[in-house]
Amino acid sequence: MDIAVDRERCVGSGQCVMRMPDVFTSDDAEGLVELIDPAGAGHEAADVDDVAFSCPAQAIMVAADA
Amino acid sequence: MPEELRRVVVVGAGVAGLTAADTLRRRGWDGTISVIGAEAHRPYDRPPLSKQVLSGGWGLDRILLRSSPALAADDAHWYLGESAVRLDLDNRVVHTSRDRALPFDGLVVASGSRPRRLPFGHDFANTHLLRTWEDAVALREAFATATSVVVIGAGFLGCEVAAAACGAGLSTTLVDPLSTPMERHLGPVVGSELARVHHDRGVRLLLDRGVVAVEGEARAERVVLTDGTHVEADLVVAAVGGEPDVEWLVGSGVALHDGLVCDERLTAAPGVVAAGDVASWFNPTFGQRMRVEHRSSAQEQGVAAAATLLGRTEAYAALPYFWSEQHDVRINAYGHFARATDLEVVAGSVAERRFAAVLHAGDDGVVAGLTWNLPSGGLAVRQRILDACEVRRGVTAPAAAGW
Numbered sequence: 329m330d331i332a333v334d335r336e337r338c339v340g341s342g343q344c345v346m347r348m349p350d351v352f353t354s355d356d357a358e359g360l361v362e363l364i365d366p367a368g369a370g371h372e373a374a375d376v377d378d379v380a381f382s383c384p385a386q387a388i389m390v391a392a393d394a
Numbered sequence: 395m396p397e398e399l400r401r402v403v404v405v406g407a408g409v410a411g412l413t414a415a416d417t418l419r420r421r422g423w424d425g426t427i428s429v430i431g432a433e434a435h436r437p438y439d440r441p442p443l444s445k446q447v448l449s450g451g452w453g454l455d456r457i458l459l460r461s462s463p464a465l466a467a468d469d470a471h472w473y474l475g476e477s478a479v480r481l482d483l484d485n486r487v488v489h490t491s492r493d494r495a496l497p498f499d500g501l502v503v504a505s506g507s508r509p510r511r512l513p514f515g516h517d518f519a520n521t522h523l524l525r526t527w528e529d530a531v532a533l534r535e536a537f538a539t540a541t542s543v544v545v546i547g548a549g550f551l552g553c554e555v556a557a558a559a560c561g562a563g564l565s566t567t568l569v570d571p572l573s574t575p576m577e578r579h580l581g582p583v584v585g586s587e588l589a590r591v592h593h594d595r596g597v598r599l600l601l602d603r604g605v606v607a608v609e610g611e612a613r614a615e616r617v618v619l620t621d622g623t624h625v626e627a628d629l630v631v632a633a634v635g636g637e638p639d640v641e642w643l644v645g646s647g648v649a650l651h652d653g654l655v656c657d658e659r660l661t662a663a664p665g666v667v668a669a670g671d672v673a674s675w676f677n678p679t680f681g682q683r684m685r686v687e688h689r690s691s692a693q694e695q696g697v698a699a700a701a702t703l704l705g706r707t708e709a710y711a712a713l714p715y716f717w718s719e720q721h722d723v724r725i726n727a728y729g730h731f732a733r734a735t736d737l738e739v740v741a742g743s744v745a746e747r748r749f750a751a752v753l754h755a756g757d758d759g760v761v762a763g764l765t766w767n768l769p770s771g772g773l774a775v776r777q778r779i780l781d782a783c784e785v786r787r788g789v790t791a792p793a794a795a796g797w
């Protein structure tokens with residue numbers, strides 16, 4: 329997987345951090361999303377997709393492995 | 395999944411309707427989906443309209459909720475620029491504004507809301523509402539030529555519009571009958587802080603008074619307030635709340651009372667579910683009925699409503715959430731503010747202009763919370779509210795999880 333985040337869209341809702349704390353975190357300064365693991369190791373693609381799907385700011389993009 | 399479910403009609407192509415359609419497919423359901431959307435556009439996101447579209451020049455392409463391929467993958471029939479005009483519940487048919495009759499086994503009511511209008515002033519071309527992409531573009535263009543604006547209503551839409559107008563260099567006045575901005579949403583303590591922020595940026599706040607008239611010749615020229623104040627402006631924006639779009643359901647036999655009345659699974663009638671602004675449902679988290687006009691609720695309810703159609707029996711227990719951006723302040727808000735009374739700061743401080751707080755409902759415990767330029771405090775705030783809800787329910791079942 330190739331996970332990307334758009335900090336310009338992120339609103340710091342924390343949905344992703346809550347659901348996948350080993351993939352997503354938030355920075356201390358602004359509280360906006362940061363990626364820990366862009367590959368989402370150890371997670372099913374469908375679950376990562378679901379986190380992206382649930383983001384209220386549409387700030388997470390997931391590309392499947394080519 | 396119910397065997398007889400072969401055709402689903404989704405009324406509404408906003409985030410709730412789109413999410414419901416997506417969810418049906420994501421869960422492997424392969425029946426026929428028809429989506430009716432009153433606006434001509436593919437589904438787009440509304441929160442940026444009063445933020446990045448108004449202030450940042452974002453185009454429609456940046457707020458579309460799905461790419462064309464992703465939308466095509468849903469394999470749904472899209473009836474855009476068309477609205478539902480009548481529900482025939484006995485024969486299970488939705489009639490549309492283009493005289494189409496769409497039969498269904500399952501119906502998702504996600505028709506959203508429309509902006510409430512003032513009793514006056516809308517005959518003037520320079521009195522604006524903000525709900526749609528076109529509204530936002532018209533307002534952005536008006537900002538480019540106007541020098542002054544009166545924003546009527548200091549809820550979160552009005553506050554965001556005022557911030558955007560101020561940022562665009564307009565002389566901006568914000569009017570509201572309550573004592574502080576967003577008081578109904580966030581309570582008076584946070585409202586006072588917001589008032590200070592707007593005031594510091596040069597927004598003129600005229601609070602504790604309503605509007606009795608919008609006057610002018612060919613165009614709106616001034617707004618008259620209940621205390622007799624006349625505010626001159628070459629632009630007026632009415633942001634006085636929304637009304638659920640349920641007129642097409644009148645007489646159909648479903649229960650309408652501040653929206654479409656649903657149970658805790660978002661069911662309004664057998665095979666009929668609701669999602670988004672239109673849904674008045676019993677929220678087990680708080681043990682009471684609510685209707686929430688937030689983007690995140692529309693999304694969650696789209697998932698939950700579709701799941702209910704597919705036979706899921708679990709209740710939709712929610713912790714409502716919204717965010718707002720005004721000037722340099724970002725607010726994340728959680729919970730049920732209507733009952734909130736006392737504010738308790740749990741991180742940072744109001745004086746530092748960076749804090750997290752929970753709000754209590756008297757002795758009944760925490761019912762809501764927010765972060766102010768401190769989004770990282772949100773998880774703890776959220777947990778405090780959920781814990782308090784559990785105590786009130788006297789049970790330990792997880793709430794607001796899994797959606």
